Amino acid sequence: MTLERALDVLLDDDLEPIVEMVLYRDHGGRGHGGYEARAADGRVRFRRHDEGHGWRFEVEAVEGRNPLGDRAVDRFVGVDAERAAPFPHRTRNAYPFAYEMVAQLFDAPSPPDVCVIHTAAHNWEDAGGHRGEHGSLDAVQSRAPFIIGGAGVRALGRIPRACRLVDVAPTVLQLLGAAPVPVGLGINGSPRADALLRRQDGEPQLDVIDPSATRPRTVVGFLLDGANPNVLYGMAEAGEAPNVARLMAMGTTFGHGAVASLPTVTLANHTAILTGAHPGHHEILHNAWYDRAGGRQVITNSPATWATAMRWLGSGVDTIHSAVRRTWPDDLSVSINEPCDAFASWSTFEVLRRGETIARPPAPDELPNATQRFVRPFKDYRWSSRIDHTSVEQAVGIWSGRYRGVEMPRPRFMWVNFTLTDAAFHEGGPHSEVAAASVRDTDARLGEVLAAVERAGAMDSTAFFLVADHGMEETNPEVRGDWGDALRAAGIGFRDEAFGFIYLV
DSSP states (O other): OHHHHHHHHHTSGGGTTTEEEEEEEOOSSSOTTEEEEEETTEEEEEEEEEETTEEEEEEEEEEESOTTOOOOSSTTOSHHHHHTSSSOOTTTOOOTTHHHHHHHHTTSSSOOSEEEEEOTTOOOGGGTOOSEEOOSSSHHHHEEOEEEEETTBOOOEEESOOEEGGGHHHHHHHHHTOOOOSSOBOTTSOBOTTOSSSBOOSOOOGGGBOTTSOOOSEEEEEEETTOOHHHHHHHHHTTSSHHHHHHHHTEEEETTOEEOOSSOSHHHHHHHHHHSSOHHHHSOOSSEEEETTTTEEEEOSSTTTGGGGGGGSOTTOOOHHHHHHHHSTTSEEEEESOSOOTTOSEEHHHHHHTTOOOOOOOOGGGOTTOOHHHHTTOHHHHHHHHHHHHHHHHHHHHHHTEETTEEOOOEEEEEEEEOHHHHHHHHHOTTSHHHHHHHHHHHHHHHHHHHHHHHTTOGGGEEEEEEOSSOOEEOOTTOOOOHHHHHHHTTOOEEEETTTEEEEO
16 A cells, blocks of 8 residues: 555665654545544544534553653743753654644645655755744744734733634734624534634634623734744843734733644744634645645645735635625735735735836845844845835835825724744844844834824724744754655655655556
8 A cells, every 4th residue: 555655765774864744644444533633653534523612632552652742732831931941852852732623634635645744954955944933833933923912902911821823813803893703613613603704713812801891993914934932932032022022011911822733834823823623624735735626736825826825715614804804894004025925905916916016125234223234135035025015115115195196094904924034034043143133124124113003193992913923943954854865765745745645557
């Protein structure tokens, strides 16, 4: 059997330094909901059961060590704890919400036959040898920051707990007071009467909302792509990111972060945040995957495809934008430099789809809030700095009340995507000088948006949240390798999409 041969190859001792585990759907006749995770030192078979509109998981068999047995959400919390355990071995690692993250992936229309999870140490040579990496289930790579504060939010400070990225959208909509949908579905596809989104896998974090306070008139969300929360929180508390610190002081910070959905990559989780649904349900499955029905590769995470990526969004999936417009049809919902812009009433990418242009940013040497030490030598740092400058220009323009020659009402919801942190954390790793510079630069840009809200006289009636799409973990430059070479040497036909989605052919 080809699957078993592929598993034997992937779990061979020669690949142990780069393969953490493999995940696959069990099609062995035991019915719906069977999954397996295998590592070099053990395996687990589990299934899911519907319970209300949610899931309950049952472990059916364990041989050796259960690869998903440690699901602690507080592993390696804090910069000191993370730095004390570089490249943690699978036996020391943790995989928050692992059973749920595995199960949702294989609900997609075109899931891989095998999902390969790389080790924390693996330095992706084919991806440029990044010092910082993500994509895994592990605690550091899956952990994103989540800060929420301002009007209507309890000031609980930094709380020792985690949520999931799919919890963000229902929390924001609950805070705003959005109306429940007429027919909503929970994570298992069953109806849920309290759903704020048509497909709602997440749960509103009700205890961070102050029911005695006036609801915010507006919510503004900031995404700092690829920002490691240990680094971000630490810099804020040390005074190096004062605007992030200001948001933290205004409300509640999830100290153990918000856990990204599998795969812990960019567009799968931008979309998870904005839809409240896992990738297996919103159908933006990865940055690239194979469409079995169409017999074609799908690439969504590239400059050539960002503007049209949402053509792959599932037909029964809402976004925060559609939920806002359903409740307040005449209000403005804004998406800035975000590929997941479905149903927004104003969107950067909709402007581009109409064939119009966004104002070009200044030349690199003239960019404000840009660390020239890194702008000059690093192409990705330079490119992202210029893109993020346009995010500020758009947000500030809209808050001024007139943008691109058009009168702009106050938004009900605004989403601002910043990309620089991802580029810098990849380049140098999360604990590098270039990563710290990217946080300082992005913090200054965030401050410009906050200042625009203040100038509009809206600060007291606005709530804010800050999140990322995944974490970022230091890799070991000495641990290179590609499991594709071993599969080819064994004569196994396959497609490896986005470094880890194996489709057997």
